[in-house]
Amino acid sequence: MNRLIVKIMVVLLMEFTLLNTLHAHGDHSVPCSGPHKNDPGCLVSALAAAISVNSATVDWLNEKIIVRGDNFSNSTTVTIAGIPATIGSQTANQLEIPFDAAIAGLPKGNHNLIADDGPSSSSSSISLFVKADIIDQALGGCPCESGWSTELGSLWGQKLTDCFDIAGGAGSPEDIAGTVLTDSTDPAVYPHYPIGAAFTAEPDESVCQLTRVSTPLDPAAVTDLVKTRINRQQQGICRTSLVNNVCNTITTAP
Secondary structure, three states, rough: OOHHHHHHHHHHHHHHHHHHHHHOOOOOOOOOOOHHHOOEEEEEEHHHOOEEEEEEEOOOOOOEEEEEOOOOOHHHHHHHOOOOOOOOOEEEOEEEEEOOOOOOOOHHHHHHHHEHHHHHHHEEEEEEEOOOOOOOOOOOOOOOOHHHHHHHHHHOOOEEEEEEEEEEOOOOOOOEEEEEEOOOOOOOOEEEEEEEEEOOOOHOOOEEEEEEOOOOOOOOEEEEEEEEEEHHHHHHHEEEEHHHHEEEEEEEOO
């Protein structure tokens, strides 16, 4: 009987010692979040799987920001210049942030990008350079159409211009351009009106525009009448407008 009592006491002592050890290391049943995320055991766990951001670049052609790093998870969130960003697709090593309404209007410049994994209390930041304002990729309409019609007056809608087209599709540049002549039968008559809509990997070149050339071979005689930055969807809409109102023939680039 005495041996049984001693054995029970030894077992209880071992369990008590184990519980004290677990508590000292912060191993408990409550989740490592909220008021508990800074518990010692949680900090050890967070350090073991801390997320890190190694690079952040803007993919202008595909209208997204690509963040590369380590240990991203479904709990990871991203802010850019303090703005909560939408994570479109992700792996443990890469996040893609689309040009959507959440970050539309983010201005040109350097911005602090922070990736945060709340439950593990782990975060990492990097400077993101944006060379032009972000445009929501879902924004539609052709912002130049009204200006084209106003500036060209009676020339708008005549469909007398030879246009050149690059329609590369998603992931490739797209461009349509031509020169509207004051007199379609006599190129010597000025002004000429180069017109077009392009979407490229360079944001400052992703524009719809109309230019007036008052006299030949004189840079001072060149004036931008209409010029607005556009997204890929808008380029397609502007292209349709030019096909319907300006282009007589369309030559597709190889």
